[in-house]
Amino acid sequence: MAEKVTLKKLEEMGTGMVKQIDGGEGPTFETVLRTKSNTIYDEGIGCLRTGDKKELRKFLSMAQAKTFMQTVAIAAKTRKFVKEELHTSIRGLFYQLKFSLGEDLDEDLFSEQSESNGLIEDLEVALGIKREDLNLTTDRKGFVAGPMTILDRFGGEDTLIDLEKQGRSGWSIPSDVDNGMEIKRLDADYVLVVEKDALWQRLNEDKFWKKENCILVTPKGQSTRGTRRLLRKLADRKLPVYCLMDCDAWGWYIYWTIKTGSMNLAYLGRDFAVPEARFIGVTMSDIEEFDFLQKLTIKAKEVDIKRAEEMLGYPWINRHPEWVKELKMVLKTKKKIEQDALQGQRLTFVGEYINQKIKKKDWLP
Amino acid sequence: MAEKVTLKKLEEMGTGMVKQIDGGEGPTFETVLRTKSNTIYDEGIGCLRTGDKKELRKFLSMAQAKTFMQTVAIAAKTRKFVKEELHTSIRGLFYQLKFSLGEDLDEDLFSEQSESNGLIEDLEVALGIKREDLNLTTDRKGFVAGPMTILDRFGGEDTLIDLEKQGRSGWSIPSDVDNGMEIKRLDADYVLVVEKDALWQRLNEDKFWKKENCILVTPKGQSTRGTRRLLRKLADRKLPVYCLMDCDAWGWYIYWTIKTGSMNLAYLGRDFAVPEARFIGVTMSDIEEFDFLQKLTIKAKEVDIKRAEEMLGYPWINRHPEWVKELKMVLKTKKKIEQDALQGQRLTFVGEYINQKIKKKDWLP
Numbered sequence: 001m002a003e004k005v006t007l008k009k010l011e012e013m014g015t016g017m018v019k020q021i022d023g024g025e026g027p028t029f030e031t032v033l034r035t036k037s038n039t040i041y042d043e044g045i046g047c048l049r050t051g052d053k054k055e056l057r058k059f060l061s062m063a064q065a066k067t068f069m070q071t072v073a074i075a076a077k078t079r080k081f082v083k084e085e086l087h088t089s090i091r092g093l094f095y096q097l098k099f100s101l102g103e104d105l106d107e108d109l110f111s112e113q114s115e116s117n118g119l120i121e122d123l124e125v126a127l128g129i130k131r132e133d134l135n136l137t138t139d140r141k142g143f144v145a146g147p148m149t150i151l152d153r154f155g156g157e158d159t160l161i162d163l164e165k166q167g168r169s170g171w172s173i174p175s176d177v178d179n180g181m182e183i184k185r186l187d188a189d190y191v192l193v194v195e196k197d198a199l200w201q202r203l204n205e206d207k208f209w210k211k212e213n214c215i216l217v218t219p220k221g222q223s224t225r226g227t228r229r230l231l232r233k234l235a236d237r238k239l240p241v242y243c244l245m246d247c248d249a250w251g252w253y254i255y256w257t258i259k260t261g262s263m264n265l266a267y268l269g270r271d272f273a274v275p276e277a278r279f280i281g282v283t284m285s286d287i288e289e290f291d292f293l294q295k296l297t298i299k300a301k302e303v304d305i306k307r308a309e310e311m312l313g314y315p316w317i318n319r320h321p322e323w324v325k326e327l328k329m330v331l332k333t334k335k336k337i338e339q340d341a342l343q344g345q346r347l348t349f350v351g352e353y354i355n356q357k358i359k360k361k362d363w364l365p
Numbered sequence: 366m367a368e369k370v371t372l373k374k375l376e377e378m379g380t381g382m383v384k385q386i387d388g389g390e391g392p393t394f395e396t397v398l399r400t401k402s403n404t405i406y407d408e409g410i411g412c413l414r415t416g417d418k419k420e421l422r423k424f425l426s427m428a429q430a431k432t433f434m435q436t437v438a439i440a441a442k443t444r445k446f447v448k449e450e451l452h453t454s455i456r457g458l459f460y461q462l463k464f465s466l467g468e469d470l471d472e473d474l475f476s477e478q479s480e481s482n483g484l485i486e487d488l489e490v491a492l493g494i495k496r497e498d499l500n501l502t503t504d505r506k507g508f509v510a511g512p513m514t515i516l517d518r519f520g521g522e523d524t525l526i527d528l529e530k531q532g533r534s535g536w537s538i539p540s541d542v543d544n545g546m547e548i549k550r551l552d553a554d555y556v557l558v559v560e561k562d563a564l565w566q567r568l569n570e571d572k573f574w575k576k577e578n579c580i581l582v583t584p585k586g587q588s589t590r591g592t593r594r595l596l597r598k599l600a601d602r603k604l605p606v607y608c609l610m611d612c613d614a615w616g617w618y619i620y621w622t623i624k625t626g627s628m629n630l631a632y633l634g635r636d637f638a639v640p641e642a643r644f645i646g647v648t649m650s651d652i653e654e655f656d657f658l659q660k661l662t663i664k665a666k667e668v669d670i671k672r673a674e675e676m677l678g679y680p681w682i683n684r685h686p687e688w689v690k691e692l693k694m695v696l697k698t699k700k701k702i703e704q705d706a707l708q709g710q711r712l713t714f715v716g717e718y719i720n721q722k723i724k725k726k727d728w729l730p
Contacts, residue, residue, distance in 0.1 A: 152532030
């Protein structure tokens with residue numbers, strides 16, 4: 001069904017342009033301005049999104065002709081992928097375009113490493129679809145285990161994946177958790193997100209997800225699109241989402257990207273954000289509660305200090321006194337704490353820490 | 366069983382030192398010198414390994430006392446982990462040591478990012494064991510699918526993992542594929558290693574491993590220890606190992622690390638190397654065979670040129686005329702080809718390319 005909608009949208013875009021040409025006009029398409037000035041924090045839904053400012057892309061413009069043509073070529077190629085029911089990466093797309101269009105392509109625009117890609121974003125925003133719907137795969141990274149079963153329709157086969165039976169590896173969160181994928185069973189009480197794969201493995205070994213009946217997720221650092229979508233889907237099932245991150249620049253950034261989205265991916269909006277997410281740790285305040293952590297803080301780096309200062313400037317963060325207190329403590333002490341430190345005294349302490357935090361509702365918004 | 370051997374070795378190390386102290390000597394332990402001068406290419410087994418030069422580490426030495434003490438502390442901590450049957454990362458180990466020893470620890474020595482870690486390497490080499498045997502997990506990254514079933518004994522449970530039933534995600538290769546893990550079924554004709562996850566996903570969607578009855582592996586870039594061990598185990602089952610990499614600095618490095626090991630991890634020796642591995646592509650010579658690739662080469666970067674020059678200097682590479690020809694072609698044309706380019710004309714061409722290469726035995730050693 002999603003495929004049919006995507007094809008219809010792509011075809012409407014094409015026929016619209018043909019009509020413009022037949023009518024003697026130069027072809028155009030409308031997209032949304034994705035600049036800082038058109039990025040807003042939406043109080044109502046609690047996440048970053050692009051505002052209402054539109055942009056008209058014109059073929060008959062010296063500055064835009066080349067990228068316009070490339071965007072149209074991407075639309076044509078991805079329409080073919082969707083019809084063929086085949087997927088590729090944006091690097092695969094790059095070579096398909098290069099084969100058709102020749103040398104005149106900026107390869108850096110089609111790198112897995114670049115978080116955003118103007119040409120494809122234009123298409124996503126103009127058509128109101130996701131790149132995953134265009135059969136473009138993105139980098140995958142996260143893992144999950146717990147009382148959940150997934151039906152994966154892929155490559156002409158249906159597979160039931162029981163996330164309680166994945167052993168030490170867990171299930172790798174794919175780049176697309178929407179198309180051809182269904183949650184068939186979900187018996188959990190909550191979702192726990194831990195920043196690092198190493199800690200996820202620690203908790204998986206303790207069978208934490210079994211004892212506590214939760215879905216145990218690690219984004220393995222910054223969340224991929226697939227991980228953010230999965231968390232959104234789990235939150236839509238009314239499961240609380242608790243996050244355990246490092247108390248440092250990266251940990252906060254990873255948390256706030258899950259919760260509100262990030263500035264440069266704001267155009268994704270609520271579909272990729274979990275405003276309901278809660279930050280259970282680790283925090284500078286933990287030092288008061290857990291003595292042993294005092295000797296396990298480490299020196300904050302330049303980047304941590306700078307990030308803490310930046311965050312104090314964001315209105316969607318500085319309106320929470322808990323976060324202001326936390327960030328100011330980092331600036332004052334110039335210390336940070338990693339989630340790995342929870343293992344310092346006893347390897348199995350991590351689970352006890354999480355249980356106490358959730359039970360006492362001791363979290364930051 | 367592996368656990369018992371590890372415990373015995375750790376205990377012998379400890380009792381040996383106690384004996385030295387009781388005898389009025391300062392404690393010592395012997396390790397192997399891991400310098401470039403003591404790294405040799407072993408013609409017989411076809412991989413890099415450390416030579417015979419030994420090094421005696423002494424506690425009663427101003428220069429060595431601190432690291433000696435830390436190494437002993439690591440031995441004591443990991444002995445505890447093995448006895449408790451619990452695993453942690455080297456970052457988790459860092460905090461356990463920090464809790465016991467206090468501030469005097471270089472945290473950079475215990476970073477997941479640092480490929481090698483002198484203190485733990487000392488212990489591995491001195492005792493003739495792997496860090497995985499010390500219940501230390503390492504970074505994991507690769508994926509695998511195909512006609513193979515794994516028995517995973519983990520966290521007190523046995524799980525059978527059928528690598529034909531993992532859908533779009535495949536099975537994530539864990540950091541330790543030896544302890545508590547057994548290959549229960551292996552019905553494949555060969556192993557195919559593709560450098561990039563994106564291409565692995567492309568081939569997985571085409572069910573390439575099913576059609577060709579092979580084990581489809583991606584290290585997802587440079588191979589982790591777990592991926593190297595898995596490939597070694599598959600090669601031990603007499604399966605040919607074919608590698609499909611980018612024709613550039615990284616692709617070559619990834620291939621040669623799989624085949625012969627790398628300079629800084631040479632101490633791992635044959636257990637982590639697959640001298641039997643063959644390089645099926647992509648190559649500069651492919652341009653002659655596959656016309657469409659001509660327009661899909663891209664400009665080689667500085668690093669590619671430098672690496673090609675370096676490789677021409679390694680005796681274990683420059684004794685192969687096929688590699689010399691290939692590398693010289695890169696230096697001459699200053700071009701490179703990525704494996705993703707194989708999709709330029711048709712997404713499903715990758716499989717046809719691989720089949721032709723294997724059928725014609727068109728590979729580099």
